[in-house]
Amino acid sequence: MNNDTPFHRITLDVDQPLPAVQVPVGHYGLGVYLRREGRPIGYFHHYTAPGTRYSATGLGKLILDRAGSDIVRSSLRTAPEASAAKPRLTIAICTKDRAWSLRPCLDSLTPLQFPEGKNEPEFEILVVDNAPTDTSTRDLAEAQRAVTYAVEPLAGLDFARNTAVRRATGDYIAFMDDDVLADPAWFEGLGRALAKNPDAGAVTGPVMPMELASRAQVLFEDRGGFSHGFGTVRHTQHDRAAVTHPCNAGTFGAGCNMVFSRQLLLRIGLFDEALDTGRPLPGGGDLDIFYRVLRADKPLIYEGSMAVYHRHRRDYEGLRRQMWTWGLGFMAFVAKTWQTDAASRFKLRVMVLGFFRYITAMAVRTTLGRYQHPWSPDLAIWEAVGAIQGLCGEYGRSQRRSQAIRESHV
Amino acid sequence: MTAPVSTPCQIVQMELAEGAQPLTLDATRYRAVGVYFLLDGAPLGHKFLNAGELPLNKEQMWEVAIEAILPALTGHLLQHVSGAGESAVQRLAALNPFASFREAVRQQRAVRVSTTISVIICTRERPAALAKCLASLQKLAEQPFEILVVDNAPTTDATRRVVNDFPTVRYKVEPRPGLSFARNTGVRASRGDIIAFTDDDVEVTANWLSSLVRPFADPAVGCTTGLVIPAEMETAEQSLFESWLSFHRGYLPRRFGPEWLRNFRGAPPVWDLGAGANMALRRSAFEKTGLFDTRLGAGASGCSEDSELWYRLLAAGYSCQYEPSSLVLHHHRANRRQLTGQMRMYSRGHVAALLIQFARHRNFGNLLRAFVGLPIYHLRRFGASVMFPGTASYWAASAQGYFAGLIWLGRNFRDRSDEELVERRAPVRTKAIAAFRQGETNGKQ
Secondary structure, eight states, X not given: OOSOOOOEEEEEETTSOXXXXXXXXXXXEEEEEEEETTEEEEEEEEEOOTTOEEOHHHHHHHHHHHHHHHHHXXXXXXXXXXXXXXXXXXXXXXXXXXXXXXXXXXXHHHHHHSOTTOOSOSSEEEEEEESOSSSHHHHHHHHSSSEEEEEEOSOSHHHHHHHHHHHOOSSEEEEEETTEEEOTTHHHHHHHHHHXXXXXXXXXXXXXXXXXXXXXXXXXXXXXXXXXXXXXXXEOTTOSOBTTTTSOGGGSOOTTEEEEEHHHXXXXXXXXXXXXXXXXXXXXXXXXXXXXXXXXXXXXXXXXXXXXXXXXXXXXXXXXXXXXHHHHHHHHHHHHHHXXXXXXXXHHHHHHHHHHHHHXXXXXXXXTTOSSSOOOHHHHHHHHHHHHHIIIIIHHHHHHHHHHHHHHTO | OBOOOOSSEEXXXXXXXXXXXXXXXXXXXXXXXXXXXXXXXXXXXXXXXXXXXXXXXXXXXXXXXXXXXXXXXXXXXXXXXXXXXXXXXXXXXXXXXXXXXXXXXXXXXXXXXXXXXXXXXEESSOHHHHHXXXXXXXXXXXXOSEEEEEEESOSSSHHHHHXXXXXXXXXXXXXXXXXXHHHHHHHHHOOOSEEEEEETTEEEOTTHHHHXXXXXXXXXXXXXXEEEEESOBOSHHHHHHHHHSOOOOOSSOEEEOHHHHHHXXXXXXXXXXXXXXXXXXXXXXXXXXXXXXXXXXXXXXSSOHHHHHHHHHHHTTOEEEEEEEEEEEEOOOOSHHHHHHHHHHHHHHHHHHHHHHHHHHOOHHHHHIIIIIHHHHHHHHXXXXXXXXXXXXXXXXXXXXXXXXXXXXXXXXXOTHHHHHOTTOHHHHHHHXXXXXXXXXXXXX
């Protein structure tokens, strides 16, 4: 499989008769998006031989096998009450010189912001331009119907996120990356979660792949992607879950689809600007903030119908970099929490041991060709390299770097 | 890895027929709660919650319930749409999950198995627990043909006095100590075509027996088992018991046929079939495959007399059916000394059962597990016990039980159960009794 081996994506409504599906030549599988009554209810991808033809029966079998429980769940989850008050929301998109990517993201939000027949926006959109080198983002934002534009001159995602929190006017603030598309039911899903959990400190949701156009994008999904299913889970710091809970912050959601109570963010001290700085420490900020929300004794709701679609990196080099980022960001978070929250040290130690055990097993199994996916060992090794770097003081160095950035702009 | 439940933990059952109920907890008394979700009395799933996660309102509880019952409900509904061809997905989406499940439960309960049932409870000096057990049996939706208490090597008349309070319950003494002896005596003294077993530390629910015997309508079924959940989780030891030695076998019915046994590579995990605290057997199956092996079980090597019998049943061509709608509540061992003893005995009985199974059926998987799998298992548990301070000693007891089991079996390998199985082989019987006497003195050393 070279890198131009896409998967064929189909979107199906489970209430409608299934079509027969022909996997086009040159496509190595199916990406199946399931919807019902306008809401996303399930997603899976499946390897096939190019040119495979699925009859409606065959496709149905595959769906029942892979997503049967998702369909049953959608029958059990009753429709949200129309009376549920809509939250006052600001959606913040932090971006840097990527107007080509930001445009479809904003386009996906427009129908949510101005539903049919509405002239008043349902929420505020705030684009934070992070240390821009051109005016393309500003030009795009100002051409939109109702988008607020702000500049954060200090380079670093969490500088931009913190500016967004300060500038936002809503009670809740959502963060999306410029490489995602919002699902049409996204805002309704958020309303649903907040109506049921008025005490929520944060809400996260599923992140599905926007495209499966290359090997790297499929492999990223194989590794688990950003997905945590379509159920709804109320996380608290007291959960009876894994031994490492709540340090296993990667299981709560992802940074490209997260909503917070703005007051809570201000109270717990915003995002850590030493994380998510881009090279050499491009990650960990979302883990850190999820962890701190829970430790502030606020629930974090994973809402299965509040979905976005993320464009994974297309090139294999990018995927490697992503794996390195994951290891590094994760361990930077661990190193930080080790210093700031001594009560969790035992859990952190267990988690680090578990991580290296997992990575070793994956490297060995992929080398032997015995992993369930066509993974190659280099990805596991890159993740381990990032992790070791993260444990070797990268967080401290990053703190000093972001302090220098701050001082250089005084 | 999931941590054991914090204790004391309240165990509650939540009936979902009227929707989910809000959940609160007496935080001064309990640190956690285990919620078992039922629909029309049939168990579908459970969830343990720590006190800090509560209170949950009705809607939040509903989300918890959905995720807890989804696997079982999906498994059930998928049966409805199998063979629906190209409209299977549409059909599944159109089903009302609750209505469909309740209808299935209703239809199932309408089936009557016309047979005589004997319920056998073997007990040894636990009068208070036995009284609770017998009281719960009085509340069964359908009373069995007979209830028989086998008093195993009694030292007082406390058990007899408890049984006297229940006029419908028969009483029988088995002087030789050992659960297998007691169970075999019960089988011989009983008269029903179906013989159901439960333990004195169990409380049964109203539909326990009817759900347990219903699969016998199929003549291929030789044995049925049911779901065992904790009755209480007051102490840390009870929580550890549930996480290590749980009798829980899931919320989906399972059918184990002879081909399951044949097709297994390695030792067939016959213990996955269920638990001796909740099982029923066909009398004719006993006649074909013999009674419980008296070298196994509490009072002898330690345990596994039930699973070893299931092994023989499957090897003889019978099927076993696990039926989670047959629900009982078990009082787990409550203190450190009891749990340590249990761990030792389970390990001791398990290794003995593996070797006996190998001797009977020549399946090398049993041998492999006895001499490779179990030592590795113990090493891993020792490793994992780093995360749960204070638990290593239990695994030490388990490892000690492993060696004790090898030694015990070495001294008692002669198959005494021949005496039980084939009465007409008189010489063997005499020899066997002599061997038993010998074994008894050895066992005490």
